[in-house]
Amino acid sequence: MRVARIKIDKILGLEDFDVAPGFLTKIIGANGSGKSSLLEAIKAVIGGGHDAKLLRVGADKGEIILWLDDGTEIRRVITAEKTTTTVKHPEFGTIRKPAEYLKKLSDALSVNPVEILSATSKELNGILLSALPARLEAKQLGFVPVDVIRSSHINLEDHAIVVIDTLRQAAFDARTGVNRSLKDKQATARQLSETMPKAPVSGDWKSQLTAAETEYGALRDKATALLREIKKASDDEIAAAETGYARSKEKARVRAQAEIDRIKKELDKEIEGLISMRDEAVDAARVLETRKRTELEAEYRPKEAELKERIGHARAMVEQEVKAAETRKLAARMEDEARQLSEESEKLTEALAGLEKLKSSLLASLPIPGLEVRDGEVYVDGVPFDRVNTAARVRLAIEIAKLRAGKLGLIVVDGLECMDSATFAEFEKAALESGLQFVITRVSDGPLTVTTREAA
DSSP: OOEEEEEEEEETTEEEEEEOOOSEEEEEEOTTSSHHHHHHHHHHHHSOOOOGGGBOTTOSEEEEEEEETTSOEEEEEEESSOEEEEEEETTTEEOSOHHHHHHHHOOGGGOOHHHHHTOOHHHHHHHHHHHSOOOOOGGGGTTSOHHHHHHHTOOTTSOHHHHHHHHHHHHHHHHHHHHHHHHHHHHHHHHHHHHOOOOOOSSOHHHHHHHHHHHHHHHHHHHHHHHHHHHHHHHHHHHHHHHHHHHHHHHHHHHHSTTTTTTHHHHHHHHHHHHHHHHHHHHHHHHHHHHHHHHHHHHHHHHHHHHHHHHHHHHHHHHHHHHHHHHHHHHHHHHHHHHHHHHHHHHHHHHHHHHHHHHHHHHHTOOOTTEEEETTEEEETTEEGGGSOHHHHHHHHHHHHHHTOTTTTEEEEOOGGGSOHHHHHHHHHHHHHHTOEEEEEEEOSSOOEEEEEOOO
């Protein structure tokens, strides 16, 4: 299948252009004469979304039409707001899904042989993979972790190299995250081990703490009860002294009432004596209280201090024991998580290696005579690609273009100005022998002209 006619109206630099291309169609003209406009128009009609910039300046509507030699008409209408593509087949009529039809018809427009002529061996490796019309099956990816496949959101309908590169990036990102977590877990486990508190002296410190606290409570309750008894006894003595004083005072008053004026001095003196006696009794009671309190404190304070010390020590040991146990548990968990992350990292590394191996196997299956890939390096008839002559490079460029030519077999090529006359002649020859249909451009000093040649 080939393109029989191309008509372009109001697209980029072309006002009204109509050509019947041959197997090799050369668009020749000065810069700005419309050569690139023709190539862009052909690319636009085969694929791509809406691009209002394709519309000629000042035009309301542009149109590109391709007629194929089987009678199929491909029409693309472009306005400032939208782009409409219709495909009419001579047998099936209007195609309902033109984009899908065109994708099956041709996907070769993205392959530019000029890139291959100037590529290094490493760059050619990538071009070969992108040119190879390969698809992967799910069973070929069995070595890739399920989480990597899910996170990558791959579509097995995509080109194999797209799937592999997407998986490789997802696996690399996953391994980077795992290794970062692994490093953090290992560092945390190491720090925990280095700072782990020393385990307390062996013993049932919880029981000792409980016993000491119980004994301390009992001692405190006993001391409190004794203090209450001492205070009550003191209060009773004071009350008795006060009562005796009141009684004596009243008796004295009764005895001296009749002779109060006469014996006032004696009464006052007697009262003073009674007050002194009262004060002595009160002082004696308080001294006794103080002495007994002092004796009690002397007896119980050492025990209280000793019990408080035992309680503090036991509590510290319990807390230390709990902290040590928690630290050991945390360190063990970190070590276990680090081990799991290490295993996960190893699996991801294996997946990356597997993806590279799968990519190499795809390259090894390239259906191009004389072409092989060894350890990522491309060889043509046993010669490293970087050393092959121009003629061999041209033939290889055409062969790679054929891999993606599809049913339509149309190749549009720009940038051939980089070729000298000998290389260009070799390219023309190989293009005519390929069975593909080429549309190419060359710069000249004259106006835009079109020449066509049929297959040799």
